Amino acid sequence: xxQVVESGGGLVKPGGSLxxxxxxxxxxxxxxxxxxxxxxxGKGLEWVSYISTTSIYTNYADSVEGRFIIxxxxxxxxxxxxxxxxxxEDTAVYYCARDLxxxxxxxxxxxxxxxxx
Amino acid sequence: QSVLTQPPxxxxxxxQRVTLSCSGSSSNIGSNTVNWYQQLPGTAPKLLIYTNDQRxxxxxxxxxxxxxxxxxxxxxxxxxxxxxxxxYCAAWDDSLNAYVFGTGTKVTVL
Numbered sequence: 001x002x003q004v005v006e007s008g009g010g011l012v013k014p015g016g017s018l019x020x021x022x023x024x025x026x027x028x029x030x031x032x033x034x035x036x037x038x039x040x041x042g043k044g045l046e047w048v049s050y051i052s053t054t055s056i057y058t059n060y061a062d063s064v065e066g067r068f069i070i071x072x073x074x075x076x077x078x079x080x081x082x083x084x085x086x087x088x089e090d091t092a093v094y095y096c097a098r099d100l101x102x103x104x105x106x107x108x109x110x111x112x113x114x115x116x117x
Numbered sequence: 118q119s120v121l122t123q124p125p126x127x128x129x130x131x132x133q134r135v136t137l138s139c140s141g142s143s144s145n146i147g148s149n150t151v152n153w154y155q156q157l158p159g160t161a162p163k164l165l166i167y168t169n170d171q172r173x174x175x176x177x178x179x180x181x182x183x184x185x186x187x188x189x190x191x192x193x194x195x196x197x198x199x200x201x202x203x204x205y206c207a208a209w210d211d212s213l214n215a216y217v218f219g220t221g222t223k224v225t226v227l
Contacts, residue, residue, distance in 0.1 A: 035216075037162075044119065044203075044205065044218060044219075044220055044221045045154070045156075045162060045205050045207075045218040045221070046218065047207075047215060047216040047217065047218060050216070059214065059215070061215050062213070062215065095161055095162070100164075100216070101150075101152050101164075101167060101207075101216075102164075102167055103164075103167060103171070103173045103174065104173075105163070105164035105167070105173065106163075107161040107162055107163060108161060109160075109161050110161055
């Protein structure tokens, strides 16, 4: 069955870095755009970034542009989010999603990132 | 501050019809399609409606979406207790060059 499982979250100090990973299985990973979405504690959803099937196209929310980098390895069925210069306001559950806006949409259960001194 | 505005809460009794609104502008809803997501308590969101009014496989036909101008709506007919959740609208915004979510509406079944 379709699965996307996030990992790599944890506690990091402001200014630090973290790399999130999303392991996909049960479908042809290379056929789908992939996205990262986050949700601060008790708050709404915020789109973070997306990447096209062959990594040609990427896009970022203004709030993370220049600090976060999305990437994928189709041979490993994996999506990544390199997060640098982390801020307190980056604290959130980070979700990995397949096909965010289409009928094939599928979200993982998320990984919590806490930025605190 | 989201560019898509939703009422913070809505409620109804079992069997009732509830309609949720989503207000945007010409740069988002006015020029792009709208999607709706459902987030049950303690779980990850899932896509409920895509391209304004299409349901992914497995979504009951009690859920329906529509769009008019710069606003969109999600209707839940025959409200059930398991529909208690947060609902978010979303659309691409051409001015922001970003995918934007609405502020979210919490639906309570009385």
